[in-house]
Amino acid sequence: MKLLKRKSDRIDELAAGAGEGGTSLAADALxxxxxxxxxxxxxxxxxxxxxxSAIAPWIAPKDPFTRYPELRSELTPTNIPGPMPGFLxxxxxNGYDFFSRLLVASQQTLIVGVLATLLGLTVxxxxxxxxxxxxxxxxxALMRLxxxxxxxxxxxxxxxxxxxxxxxxQWTVIxxxxxxxxxxxxxxxxGAMLAQRESDHVxxxxxxxxxxxxxxxxxxxxxSLGPVIVQATLTLAAAIIEAASLSFLGLGDPSPRxxxxxxxxxxxxxxxxxxxxxxxxxxxxxxxxxxxxTLLGESMRESLDPKNRR
Amino acid sequence: MPLLDVxxxxxxxxxxxxxxxxxxxxVSFAVEPGQTVGLVGESGSGxxxxxxxxxxxxxxxxxxxxxxxxxxxxxxxxxxxxxxxxRRGRDLGMVFQDPMSSLNPVITVxxxxxxxxxxxxxxxxxxxxxxxxxxxxxxxxPDPARRVGxxxxxxxxxxxxxxxxxxxxxxxxxLLIADEPTTxxxxxxxxxxxxxxxxxxxxxxxxxxxxxxxxxVVAGLCDEVNxxxxxxxxxxxxxxxxxxxxxxxxxxxxxxxxxxxxAPRGEKLVPIKGSVVDNIPWEGGCAFAPRCPNxxxxxxxxxxxxxxxxxxHLRCHNPVQPAAVAEGRAER
Numbered sequence: 235m236k237l238l239k240r241k242s243d244r245i246d247e248l249a250a251g252a253g254e255g256g257t258s259l260a261a262d263a264l265x266x267x268x269x270x271x272x273x274x275x276x277x278x279x280x281x282x283x284x285x286x287s288a289i290a291p292w293i294a295p296k297d298p299f300t301r302y303p304e305l306r307s308e309l310t311p312t313n314i315p316g317p318m319p320g321f322l323x324x325x326x327x328n329g330y331d332f333f334s335r336l337l338v339a340s341q342q343t344l345i346v347g348v349l350a351t352l353l354g355l356t357v358x359x360x361x362x363x364x365x366x367x368x369x370x371x372x373x374x375a376l377m378r379l380x381x382x383x384x385x386x387x388x389x390x391x392x393x394x395x396x397x398x399x400x401x402x403x404q405w406t407v408i409x410x411x412x413x414x415x416x417x418x419x420x421x422x423x424x425g426a427m428l429a430q431r432e433s434d435h436v437x438x439x440x441x442x443x444x445x446x447x448x449x450x451x452x453x454x455x456x457x458s459l460g461p462v463i464v465q466a467t468l469t470l471a472a473a474i475i476e477a478a479s480l481s482f483l484g485l486g487d488p489s490p491r492x493x494x495x496x497x498x499x500x501x502x503x504x505x506x507x508x509x510x511x512x513x514x515x516x517x518x519x520x521x522x523x524x525x526x527x528t529l530l531g532e533s534m535r536e537s538l539d540p541k542n543r544r
Numbered sequence: 545m546p547l548l549d550v551x552x553x554x555x556x557x558x559x560x561x562x563x564x565x566x567x568x569x570x571v572s573f574a575v576e577p578g579q580t581v582g583l584v585g586e587s588g589s590g591x592x593x594x595x596x597x598x599x600x601x602x603x604x605x606x607x608x609x610x611x612x613x614x615x616x617x618x619x620x621x622x623x624x625x626x627x628x629x630x631r632r633g634r635d636l637g638m639v640f641q642d643p644m645s646s647l648n649p650v651i652t653v654x655x656x657x658x659x660x661x662x663x664x665x666x667x668x669x670x671x672x673x674x675x676x677x678x679x680x681x682x683x684x685x686p687d688p689a690r691r692v693g694x695x696x697x698x699x700x701x702x703x704x705x706x707x708x709x710x711x712x713x714x715x716x717x718x719l720l721i722a723d724e725p726t727t728x729x730x731x732x733x734x735x736x737x738x739x740x741x742x743x744x745x746x747x748x749x750x751x752x753x754x755x756x757x758x759x760x761v762v763a764g765l766c767d768e769v770n771x772x773x774x775x776x777x778x779x780x781x782x783x784x785x786x787x788x789x790x791x792x793x794x795x796x797x798x799x800x801x802x803x804x805x806x807a808p809r810g811e812k813l814v815p816i817k818g819s820v821v822d823n824i825p826w827e828g829g830c831a832f833a834p835r836c837p838n839x840x841x842x843x844x845x846x847x848x849x850x851x852x853x854x855x856x857h858l859r860c861h862n863p864v865q866p867a868a869v870a871e872g873r874a875e876r
Contacts, residue, residue, distance in 0.1 A: 434645035441599055441640075442660050442711065443632035452659070456650045 266537040273533035279526025287340035295322065296331035298338045298493055305329045314509040326498070326512055327505045328490060336515055339493040343523065346407055346494075347474040353412030354473075355466055358419025365420065366427025366458070367450045377424065380417040388414045392476055396485040403487045410485070411476045415469045422465055426458035433457075460538045467531030471524040478520050495520050546574035547751045548598070548719055553611035555593050555602065567593040569775035569826060570611070575719065580745060580752040582766035582783075584759065584798075590775035591755045595721045598753075599638055600628045615719065634664040637717035639741075641724040643704035647696035653680070653707045654692025657714050664715045679710040684740060702733035706740065713744060720745065721753045726761060738764055759802055763787060771795045774831035781856035791856065791863040793838045830861065838862045 267273040286293075296302065305325035308315045316324040322333040361380065365373040383391065396402065396410040430436055431454060439453045478496030480486050486497055495516040502512035555568040568590040575581045583591040596602050597609050600620060613620040615635065620628070632638075640646040648656060657679050658672035667675065673692070680688035683706040696704055705725065712720060722741060726734040742765055745752050754766055762769050762783065769786050771779045771794065779792035790796040797816040818835040826847050830836070833843040840862050850859040 434640060434642055435648045437601065438638070438640055438646040438708070438711075439648065441601055441632055441636075441638040442663075443629045443634060444659060444663060445629065448659070448663075452651065453648050457648070 263534070263537040267533055270533050270537070272529050273537070276526050276529030276531075276533055279522060280530050283340060283523050283526060284344065286337065287344040290337045290341050294331075294334035294337050295320070296334045298330060298334040299491055300331075301329040302331060305331070312508060314505060314512070316509070316511075323511065323515070324509075327501060327509075330490075332512065332515075335493040335498065336495075336519065339495050339498060339516070340519070340523075342404070342492060342494045343474055343477065343520075346404060346411070346477045347470050350408045350411035350473040350477065351415065351466055351470045353408060354415030354469060355419050355462070357412070358416040359423050359462065361416065362420035362423030363427065363450075363455065366424040366431070367454065369428075369431070373424070376420070380420045383414075383417040384421075388472075389476065389479060392480060393483065393485065396480055402485050404492070407477050407480050407486045410480060411473045414476065415473065418465060418469065419462060422461050423458055426461055427454050430454040430457050461535075464531055464535040464538060467527055467534060471527035471531065474527070475520060475524050547577045547616055548575040548753075549612070549614040550574065550594075550598065551612040551614070553594065553597060553613060554609070555590070555597050556608040556610075557606055558608055559606060564608075566826075567775055568597065571772070571775070571777055572611075573770050573777065573780065575751045575753060577718070577749040577751050578745075579768065580742075580754055580766045582762040582769040583753060583755045583772055584757065584762055584769055585772035586757055588774075589772040591757075591772050592723055594772075595638070595723050595753060595755055599632060599636060599721065600625075630664075633660050633712075633717070634715045635718050637712035637715070637720045639705075639709055639712045639720065639722045639725045642728045643701060643708045644696065644728075646708055647704060649696055652693050652695055653699065656707075657692075657711050660711060660714045675714065676710075679714050680707065683707070683710040683713075683744070684736075685710075701729055702736060705729060705733070705737050709737075709740065709744070713750075716750070718749065719751045719753070721755070723755045724757070725754075726756075726758070734761075741765065759787075759798060771798070774826060776826060776831070776859065777850060777857070778832065778859045779856065780850075780858075785856060789866050791854065791858050791866075792860050793836045793862075793864055794832050796864045797837075830859075838864065 267277075302321070302325075304318075305315055305321065306329035309325060309327075309329050314325055314327055315321070318324060321331050323336070324332055326332040326335060361376050365376040392410040392414045395413050396406050399406045399409075436449060436453050439449050444453070477486070478494075478499065481494050481496030482500040484500065486494060488497070498516040499513055499520070502509075502516070506513055551572045553568055553571045554566065557565045557567055571590070571594055573581065573583075583594060585591050593602070597607075598613050598620065600623070602609060609621060611621070615631075618631075620631070623631070647653070651659075654673060654676040657676035658667075658669065661667050661672035661675045662669065665672070665675075676692050677688045680691055685691050685703055685706050691699070691703075691707075696707070699707060705728075709725070720741075725741065726737050729737060738761060741752070741754075744750070752765075754761065756762060766783050769781060769783055770777045771786075771792065773794050779786070779790070779795050781791075786795065787799065790799050794816070797814070800814040801816060803813060816835055829844040829846065830839070830848050833839040836843065838860075842861050846861070848859045848861050850857050852858075853863075
């Protein structure tokens with residue numbers, strides 16, 4: 235939750251790094267990242283997570299949506315079966331194969347995280363881009379809107395948005411989490427664009443009579459993307475945690491046809507004394523994945539920072 | 545008829561809560577086709593603001609520009625933004641001070657040239673790309689066919705400035721404004737860039753305004769020199785005349801503060817005392833008076849006008865006498 239609480243000062247600090255560091259220097263940044271153990275660990279975790287979630291349905295040993303009679307037969311309020319042959323981590327509270335569900339849930343988590351981040355990124359970039367390119371009253375109006383959103387705690391805002399929908403679904407979570415990340419992207423891009431507007435090369439392009447549209451899209455925008463890309467990685471980590479939180483609070487899709495770590499965690503609560511692993515594994519998975527994205531994002535930010543460039 | 549005729553150009557920066565600041569104060573000068581005119585002065589003398597005003601690059605809000613900038617019969621100050629954009633890059637080119645920050649870091653050098661050719665010449669991408677190679681070749685960048693595909697950070701400082709000149713000259717502008725084009729470069733590279741600019745301008749009808757604080761640059765390149773102080777021109781003369789006989793105490797001081805090879809050993813440089821004052825006190829006297837060794841009572845009471853005198857224009861009540869210049873040299 236902390237991750238989304240980065241407010242203006244943090245954002246402006248990131249935006250300040252926007253002056254330099256563009257696509258042509260991506261190779262340079264990659265090289266620097268390859269030397270940093272933090273980056274390698276982060277990238278490793280993220281890669282593992284992405285690959286696992288992509289192939290999860292095929293490598294899951296059992297069907298995650300079938301209640302197995304051999305598990306159900308032993309299921310009592312005081313006993314949830316542990317590991318047994320064919321069922322690596324035993325049963326969950328409903329008689330599903332716990333390991334398979336855990337594996338397949340990674341897919342759901344990734345989809346929700348990526349879509350929510352994309353939503354926030356797209357809307358945020360449109361708002362920030364307009365504010366940064368046009369300036370004046372457009373900028374003032376859009377930024378006040380963003381300020382209002384930033385003034386509310388992220389999770390509270392996400393819950394309020396999710397509560398607007400009659401019934402919880404995957405899309406509720408995506409829209410709620412995505413909306414919450416809009417102001418960060420908007421502020422970040424706007425700050426970077428404003429810095430670009432004052433830069434020498436934009437003045438030089440203007441002095442050459444380049445059209446306004448071209449100045450914005452070819453000279454200002456590409457030079458402003460660095461911090462936005464970094465923030466997308468960090469936001470992905472936050473989105474995964476937030477999505478899990480919303481599911482945990484019962485604002486997601488409650489259907490057992492869908493496996494999701496936050497929901498698994500929420501439902502495991504009631505059975506914590508019987509089988510604590512039911513809560514432990516989903517929680518650990520959320521933490522590791524969020525940590526992976528955070529490490530990757532932070533190391534990206536460091537290597538893209540012009541102050542660190544030699 | 546001059547190509548560029550600047551008359552009574554004033555730029556006043558106004559900001560809420562602060563006193564208006566006059567950066568350029570009734571500046572008039574003219575540039576003939578093929579002529580190179582220097583604007584010389586220390587930081588804050590208004591030389592760069594003058595060039596930005598000519599290009600129409602000052603922000604609309606905050607900067608109040610008055611006077612007239614006539615370019616080949618067109619009043620630039622009253623052009624619409626759209627018309628001005630059509631002129632910039634095509635008729636008016638500008639070379640900036642810092643070649644690294646003036647190039648877009650995420651676009652190849654070649655693209656930054658072809659962009660201008662496509663914009664103003666209506667060329668298609670292919671023609672423009674070929675034009676970019678030709679321009680790089682013309683500004684003396686070796687292996688131009690390879691260099692067009694490179695990014696600014698892959699070029700050396702001198703080459704970046706050459707690329708910047710290539711961009712500014714791509715559409716053969718009739719007026720080139722060079723704003724301290726050599727300040728950010730090594731001394732050896734400085735000479736090369738100045739020679740390049742001179743070569744490119746010489747023999748063509750291209751007029752050039754050279755903005756600099758470096759009198760060495762002026763000596764090598766300019767036909768006519770305008771010395772600026774506190775937003776006003778204080779002395780204007782043909783290059784040789786100015787160097788041989790500086791009449792304004794400020795010009796005299798500038799010349800005395802540069803080291804010379806032919807000076808006797810052990811001779812000390814004479815600095816000009818103080819620095820440019822922030823807000824320009826031309827009202828009620830000469831702005832240079834507080835720093836001027838020749839200042840009279842009158843200098844602190846009546847603002848001197850720029851008047852023709854002795855084949856030059858001079859704004860001074862008590863100019864350095866030609867004999868004193870010679871004497872100053874003899875003292876050395």
